[in-house]
Amino acid sequence: MKVKRIHHIAIICSDYEKSKHFYVDILGFTPQLEVYREERKSYKLDLKVNDVYQIELFSFPNPKERPSYPEATGLRHIAFEVEDIKETVDYLTKYSIEVEEIRTDPYTNKQFTFFADPDGLPIEIYEL
Incomplete structure (x- = not known):
């Protein structure tokens, strides 16, 4: 397979x-x-x-609630690539979406952060 x-x-x-x-x-x-x-x-x-x-x-x-915080067993989050993380964060905040602080992946040196969908599903954005 x-x-x-x-x-x-x-x-x-x-x-x-x-x-x-x-x-x-x-x-x-x-x-x-x-x-x-x-x-x-x-x-x-x-x-x-x-x-x-x-x-x-x-x-x-x-539907049953999905336990998210503290982190629960199962799917942790979904992640999407973006070209410009700062521009994406600014865009999301215009819609009153709370976005975590931008961090840098210590292994790739790429920037990333998280926000949530309307049901609290964690979504990561990761800069190319």
Whole structure:
């Protein structure tokens, strides 16, 4: 078996419209396909990141909370590459998104920081 790459990341949100606004209007991901699954009372929105299908945004009635802080076992965060971290941080703060202090990776000398989606999912931005 040989894995080629990550196909997609699935995210379950508590407020579909709020999360859709965050991922589409603020982060700029492109909707590819949006469906409402009546039998599950659930939306599924496929999103492209830089023209590559990568995110599935789901809504479900009464989803369980994800433990994040302190760090819990499981998926720790998702990370996205950006060209200019300072410009990205300035952009996010214009939308009142709280962004942690920019840090430098001691092994790569690249800058990175974290913020959260509307449900508290940690998102890292990492400068190219």
